[in-house]
Amino acid sequence: MKRVPAARLEWQECRRDGTGSRMVRFESVGLRYGRAGQADPEVLHDLSFAIPEGGFRWLLGPSGAGKTSLLRLMYLAVRPTRGRLSILGADIERAERRALPGLRRRIGVVFQDFRLLGHLSAYDNVALPLRLAGRPEGQIRADVMEMLRWVGLLDKLAQRPAQLSGGEQQRVAIARAVICRPRLLLADEPTGNLDEVQAERLMQLLKEMNRIGTTVVVATHNDAMVARHVARSLRLDHGRLVSA
Amino acid sequence: MARLFRRRRALLRPAGFDELGLRRALSDRMLPFLVAAMAFLAALALAGAVGAASLARHWREGAGASLTVQVPRGDAPASGQSGTRLAAVLALLRDTKGIREARALTDDELAELLRPWLGSGVERLSLPLPAVVQVRLADATAELGGLTPRLEAAAPGTLVENHGVWVGRLTALARSLQACAGMALIVVAAVAAAVIAVATRAGLAARREAIEIVHGLGATDSYIAARFAFRATRLAAAGGLVGAIAALPVLLELATLTAPFAGLQPDEGGQGGLGVLPPVLWLALPGLPLAAAAIGFLAAQGTVRRWLRRLP
Incomplete structure (x- = not known):
């Protein structure tokens, strides 16, 4: 019998029992940085909420409210200190470490500082997630070209990040985040380094991803953007969820 | 898979x-x-x-598989046998199991051996030098128990120098x-x-x-x-x-x-x-x-x- 990877099995079971519609679920989640045994203060306290599959959420709150920490939990850069966290149907606090890379490949992340690899071309940056997933090189090219065309950078595929403008770098980061058709797309202040036009264009890309079924969470300070694109929001203050 | x-x-x-x-x-x-x-x-x-x-x-395999036998007054007649003491020793050695070769050193070889100590012209000295027999064993571990008494009987005063210890x-x-x-x-x-x-x-x-x-x-x-x-x-x-x-x-x-x-x-x-x-x-x-x-x-x-x- 064909074996199903643990993460996928959990996801399928999750869908069968009716909870599969919850792409993200926090239950009394707390997060504390620092080494084990040290009594650093919690940066996130008792977070409980869920985001359904295909949902769109703004993540709002003042600087230092814990937005980035919350996103870090969602893209599996840290594990919760307490509570239960379920991402893509997998219980993160109990998942084996070796199960996490497979989950990460199904989560796309767009960072404010882009986090592109400076020594690689735009093409290679976008192709990287496919190569990490072991996709044969022959199949990669078409997908990468399509994605670069989608973000309007087909003519700059050989440029390195340092040779691109901030907006162009952000679009490369978007293309990299969505090339694997992620089921969960997270963006941390994605418009922070963009002008009004570029920011609006980015929002259209994110909404398009959401329209084709991707769950999208966008952390932002941009109130005007939030007002133009009405959607449900999660509001944090001092590490606590004040509205959901 | x-x-x-x-x-x-x-x-x-x-x-x-x-x-x-x-x-x-x-x-x-x-x-x-x-x-x-x-x-x-x-x-x-x-x-x-x-x-x-x-x-x-x-x-x-070299020094460990060899012996040196010194026969004083090698030219003297052997006791109770015909021939010299050296010949008696050589015959005994060649008949001994485990010995591949027994050869008496020539005067020149002996002089060469002694040159570091006595200088050249050893043959002109009036020192009574023993005959020296170089013995090659078939095997370094060959058992030669009883050889010394038999040599002593054939030619009293014969010395056997076994290299095994320093080897x-x-x-x-x-x-x-x-x-x-x-x-x-x-x-x-x-x-x-x-x-x-x-x-x-x-x-x-x-x-x-x-x-x-x-x-x-x-x-x-x-x-x-x-x-x-x-x-x-x-x-x-x-x-x-x-x-x-x-x-x-x-x-x-x-x-x-x-x-x-x-x-x-x-x-x-x-x-x-x-x-x-x-x-x-x-x-x-x-x-x-x-x-x-x-x-x-x-x-x-x-x-x-x-x-x-x-x-x-």
Whole structure:
């Protein structure tokens, strides 16, 4: 019998029992940085909420409210200190470490500082997630070209990040985040380094991803953007969820 | 099977694709140079081990398998037999089981033996010199119990000098040298592993951000460790090759110098040339780059995997 990877099995079971519609679920989640045994203060306290599959959420709150920490939990850069966290149907606090890379490949992340690899071309940056997933090189090219065309950078595929403008770098980061058709797309202040036009264009890309079924969470300070694109929001203050 | 298939597909990444920027992080200057130095030392240690083993064998099979018999007044008539005392001793020795050859040294050979002590012109001295018989045993471990009393009966005053004791000591010394060379080899390998581990840690620190990005995109520990290990293996193999090549002329020179001690004759390479190097070293030298590559691979894999445990 064909074996199903643990993460996928959990996801399928999750869908069968009716909870599969919850792409993200926090239950009394707390997060504390620092080494084990040290009594650093919690940066996130008792977070409980869920985001359904295909949902769109703004993540709002003042600087230092814990937005980035919350996103870090969602893209599996840290594990919760307490509570239960379920991402893509997998219980993160109990998942084996070796199960996490497979989950990460199904989560796309767009960072404010882009986090592109400076020594690689735009093409290679976008192709990287496919190569990490072991996709044969022959199949990669078409997908990468399509994605670069989608973000309007087909003519700059050989440029390195340092040779691109901030907006162009952000679009490369978007293309990299969505090339694997992620089921969960997270963006941390994605418009922070963009002008009004570029920011609006980015929002259209994110909404398009959401329209084709991707769950999208966008952390932002941009109130005007939030007002133009009405959607449900999660509001944090001092590490606590004040509205959901 | 699925894992094997995934691994095979991963091999399809373009040749030379350096997503972690390791060409700069693990420089091709310092690391190969250090590994080359280690490989050079390893070649010397290896040669020391092989040389000590060869000397021990030579001594065991040479001096250890021989006796010297001194017969005072060898020309005098033997008691109760016809012929001289020397002839009686030679006959007895040749009839003894375990003795391959018994030969009396000529006067010239005797004079040559005594030259260091008595100078030239020994034959003109009026010293009563014993006849000396050189005995070759069929086997260094041949049991010759009872030989001395029988010789004493045939020619009273005959002395048997067995070389076994000092050959045993020399063999023990050679074995100690061999053990020291082996230890040196292990230490060199350990230092090489440590050098590669330190270089890998420096590479990890230099490329920390890139590693975190790739890790966040879903790269497994195996994938990241393999990138480092591949680079370290290449650099270590290159260093090992350079070290082995650099050691070759030194080893040839040393082997030429030590050839007489190992009993090599000029026509066997005792005058120099490639033939002077023991065949086992010809086999071991090409193994050095391979050993360096294996150490590079294992040290890099271990270091990277241990470092990655800090990431979630």
